[in-house]
Amino acid sequence: MQRLAYVRLSVLLLLGVAALFVTECSRPGDASPVVTVEHAISPEPPRVGPATVILKLADAAARPVPGARITVEADMSHPGMAPVFEEASETGPGEYRAHLKFAMAGDWVVLLHVRLPGGQTLERQFNVSGVGPN
């Protein structure tokens, strides 16, 4: 009876380890639509205070994608900090700019919520590591 209990315990442990690998391998992949988003940030390296996110949208044939609506969201990597939301404005064919304010030094993650002219939506994210203190 005791031996059976330890077998059960061992099986439980093995299942735990297996689950570790399964969940790591099954992280959701990126089902990208055929639009590429190039991004840049100014100033570089970024510091606490105002910053501009520059985005360039292009389709599969590398043609600019105008008329998109982009909401830029910036979150800190630590939970509990207030996120920053800004609407990007189109400054040229397929080029968009959003003015953010990094309130704290550290690592930020910028999320792009994009609605394309045809109504299709896509989400992108990039890291802004090491925003320095002022």
Next chain:
Amino acid sequence: MRVPGLGRLFRWRYVRPLLQLPMLIVSFVMILHGLFGPTLAPKNLATTLSWLHFRGVLVLVLLCAGNFFCLACPFMLVRQMARRFFKPRFNWPRPLRNKWISIALFILILFTYELFDLWSSPWWTAWLIVAYFLTVLVLDGFFKHASFCKFVCPIGQFNFVASTLSPFEVKVRKLEVCVACHTKDCIRGRREPVSDLITIRGCELALFQPSKVGNMDCTFCLDCVHACPHDNIGILSRMPGAELLTDPLRSGIGYFSRRKDFAALAIVFTFGALLNAFGMVSPVYAVESWLGRLLHISHEAPVLGLIFSFFLILEPVVLLGLAAWCARTWAGNQRALLSLAVRYSYGLAPIGFGMWLAHYGFHFLTGLYTVIPVTQSALAHLGWPILGAPRWTLTGLPSNIVQVIEIGFLILGFAGSLVVTHGLAEEDSPAKPLRAFVPWAAVCLILWMASTWLVFQPMEMRATLMSG
């Protein structure tokens, strides 16, 4: 326990599972969301609840009430269920019946927290919770009683030290009732008259109520309350920190002044509080970069190891060693330096608790409402948006208000440490208490100034320490 309603609830035999069940459900939700939910920490329940709300509520409940987290510990509910299927056979090995393993694990958690930036990874946070459940199951599957709680659990040790400063304690009402008691059910457990089977467990942490002193090692499991046939044990109010002022023989512990492991725990608790906060402010990156350049090291682990060694070994040894030497020389104390350092190390726990309160209180209060949009988002992703669209702009109290509260916690901790070290000095050197007190007051002042400096530093939460 005399409070109407509440007293009846705590006297009810199944109060613990009642409190553990919601915690267990929340733990499972955190694990699932951590493994399968958003990878961004501020949008995940695992990271938000672990690193903001759990820690914040934990320290505030410890400050205002007692070790009620251990009472509602979800790990113990799973252990209880598992023990229906396999009974532990072994006693915890005698050489390990101390706090050294748990101190090492406590430091390991602080270290991995910084090294792997656990706060920014829902996936690793979820696995940390899973690892905790598995460790409990394995250890308490093999070893009898509450071996995990008493000798291993790092959260438990944190709670034990912090709860020495709590205003409530599980203790005997009238000692004379215990003196007349022959069954000692509070430690042996209540047994059936004929079969001698235990129907209500006695204390699994080997704390015999009549000689138990304070909250150290007490998980508030209330087994003793339920086992006592005379209803002579309750959750009673007391002076916070009073147990640190005296050095009686404590059931299940011995004398504080002879327990180097307990003293080391108090030191790690205190200096670890400053270290943990230091890891979140801008100067840590300058220090790391400087150390990296000086030693030609580009990997973070050895640099972090050096910082940990400085904070948890060198700094305590220098500060406590100097203070003990000064106190012995000035007050003419005949004790050995190590013995003096051990005795007074408990006096630093209040200032350490003040720093934990300030740090965890800051994250909790400034991110108080963030659990709302994260929950809204989690439900929306499940296709069940009953709480509406996530309101990501909900955060918490303004940081300038929280900073005032932080300063209050630090002053409270500083005052507590002064009171405790002064009390110890009076007991130790009745002829020259002031001379014995001044060196320890200086240590408290240094720690308080360092804590206050930390609180005013700009926060900088990076997941890549060496990048700068």
